[in-house]
Amino acid sequence: xxxxxxxxxxxxxxxxxxxxxxxxxxxxxxxxxxxxxxxxxxxxxxxxxxxxxxxxxxxxxxxxxxxxxxxxxxxxxxxxxxxxxxxxxxxxxxxxxxxxxxxxx
Amino acid sequence: xxxxxxxxxxxxxxxxxxxxxxxxxxxxxxxxxxxxxxxxxxxxxxxxxxxxxxxxxxxxxxxxxxxxxxxxxxxxxxxxxxxxxxxxxxxxxxxxxxxxxxxxx
Numbered sequence: 001x002x003x004x005x006x007x008x009x010x011x012x013x014x015x016x017x018x019x020x021x022x023x024x025x026x027x028x029x030x031x032x033x034x035x036x037x038x039x040x041x042x043x044x045x046x047x048x049x050x051x052x053x054x055x056x057x058x059x060x061x062x063x064x065x066x067x068x069x070x071x072x073x074x075x076x077x078x079x080x081x082x083x084x085x086x087x088x089x090x091x092x093x094x095x096x097x098x099x100x101x102x103x104x105x
Numbered sequence: 106x107x108x109x110x111x112x113x114x115x116x117x118x119x120x121x122x123x124x125x126x127x128x129x130x131x132x133x134x135x136x137x138x139x140x141x142x143x144x145x146x147x148x149x150x151x152x153x154x155x156x157x158x159x160x161x162x163x164x165x166x167x168x169x170x171x172x173x174x175x176x177x178x179x180x181x182x183x184x185x186x187x188x189x190x191x192x193x194x195x196x197x198x199x200x201x202x203x204x205x206x207x208x209x210x
Contacts (some may be wrong), residue, residue, distance in 0.1 A: 001170055001190055007181035023185050027156045028133065028207040030183065051132045055203055057162065057181070065106055076112035076162070078135065078203070080128050085106055098160055098183070102133040102207040 006032045006057070012094060017041060022098075029104035035061065035091030043088035052087070052101045054079040059095035064088030073097075111137045111162070117199060122146060127203075134209035140166065140196030148193035157192070157206045159184040164200035169193030178202075 002023075010020035010032050017039045022030040033041060043064045054063065056077040062070040063079050066086040071079070073089065081087050083105060089097060107128075115125035115137050122144045127135040138146060148169045159168065161182040167175040168184050171191040176184070178194065186192050188210060194202060 001168075001176075001184065001186040001192065003168065003176055003182055003184045005179070005181045006183060022183055023158065025156055027154075028158070028205065030158055030185070030205075049132075051130055053128065053133070053135055053205065055160065055162075057160075063106075063108065071106075071108055074110070076110045077108055078111060078127055079106065079108045080135070081106040087106065098203075100133065100135075100158065100205050100207075102205075 010034055012036050024104055028100055028102040031099045033097050033099060035095040037091055037093050040090040041088050043086050045086045046083050046105055048083050048105055050083045050101065050103050050105065051080060052083055052099060054089065055098045057096040057098055059091065059093055061089060061091040061095045064090060115139055117141050129209055133205055133207040136204045138202050138204060140200040142196055142198050145195040146193050148191050150191045151188050151210055153188050153210055155188045155206065155208050155210065156185060157188055157204060159194060160203045162201040162203055164196065164198055166194060166196040166200045169195060
């Protein structure tokens with residue numbers, strides 16, 4: 001049993017999205033990304049089995065999908081997609097998300 | 106790709122912890138639990154392989170562990186433990202958590 005506080009561990013950076021590895025195990029990988037306004041996790045995908053979730057902890061932005069589609073991202077949102085599906089995130093103002101990937105890649 | 110907003114989908118109940126199944130797949134199970142003051146997910150464990158995470162979205166409380174140990178739970182906290190380890194949650198005021206179990210049980 002281990003506990004990490006994301007607010008203590010991960011800051012925001014003016015230069016780029018701030019990435020923090022919360023946990024990695026054979027079962028899942030958990031990451032926290034903090035974005036400042038306009039920063040993004042560019043749309044991408046991996047040709048492997050599995051799914052990921054992106055939970056919005058704080059702030060507003062957009063989820064990015066295939067063919068330039070977007071979905072609004074706001075606190076309490078949980079996005080779920082296959083790892084093989086194109087996905088990304090763009091911030092409008094400070095945005096904190098928690099990403100879980102299972103199985104880990 | 107699917108998106109769910111926990112604040113839209115799950116309320117609080119005066120009677121008991123309010124459980125909402127966000128997602129279930131061969132890769133992971135995602136649940137949202139809302140607690141009012143004093144409500145709890147009693148300490149328990151399952152004798153299976155895998156791990157779970159409990160992320161605090163909102164509110165304060167305690168994570169419950171073996172031998173009556175407790176750890177404070179506050180926004181931004183992520184607890185990770187084996188599914189086979191005793192774990193639970195108790196609220197002090199309204200508390201929202203997101204639980205991810207991999208592989209799903």
